[in-house]
Amino acid sequence: MAVSPEVILMDEPASALDPVATLKIEELMRELTEEYTIIVVTHNMQQASRVSDFTAFFSMDEDRAGYLVEYGATTQLFTVPQNKMTEDYVTGRFG
């Protein structure tokens, strides 16, 4: 905050935290969105669907890691994903 950023990157901000601490982090994130854009990296589907307005799903193949599979409104991505890989991932049927 000291350097007045426009964007804050949070990499697994609630990793290994208990549910109460996780909730506090998520509430703080919501408060911060009034002034900042937050990009959060998480592997927790429920957390992603709870805290975000937009979601990007990245995956990896043999040649590269972190390529974008699908991006869209969170409500859309978790209820009607357009990409089969996203569908498989959010429903836990990947691999």
Added chain:
Amino acid sequence: MTRERFEQQLHALLDQVLVLGSMVAQAVHDSLDNLKKRDIAAARCIYEADVKVNEKRYAIESGCITLIATQQPMARDVRFLAAILEIITELERIGDYAKGISKITMLISEETLDPVLVYELEQMAALGLDMLQRALDAFVAGDAVIAREIPSEDSKVDKLYNQLYQKLMEQMRIDITTIDRANHIMWAAHNLERMADRVTNICERIVYVATGEMKELDTTEGFKVGLD
């Protein structure tokens, strides 16, 4: 990771929806048969067995809620479970129509029924039940194309209902002593007309599961008489 247990639970719920569908389809079929034969005892059985339909609906609803709470379904899974919650409500209401027709059979036990009118009621029931069976097949197959086609057939049921309505109104105008009987027949017809409307609602949910699209499937064709 394939979530085998979750898959099994979803399949088990689908099976139960089909059981509920068979229960109400049989109840509608039998309720018409009893009306035709004026079998009061059998009509009472269907009337009282509606509680089993309701219990089955609540059991499925409870199963859906448990899966939502414990499995955190997403995407197609959450659409599927949301659709089941809606579809079982529609099926339960179809069961109520069978109950309503059974009640009419009990009420008109002493009255003579015009076989032509009964035949027309049977035609309405046959069309509605055929729509229901194909809708449930489409649900199992996840077939949005068939689900979109079925509601257009509702107009055939509406047409039969309109014909029957006009005929009964004419009878009542000519002979006021037929009012009670005609009114009962009209209610039976109304129940069957509504059954086809319920199938349309089921089809909307099948399209939603398959495509994520939630919108009304148009069945309006011609003028509808009576109450909705």
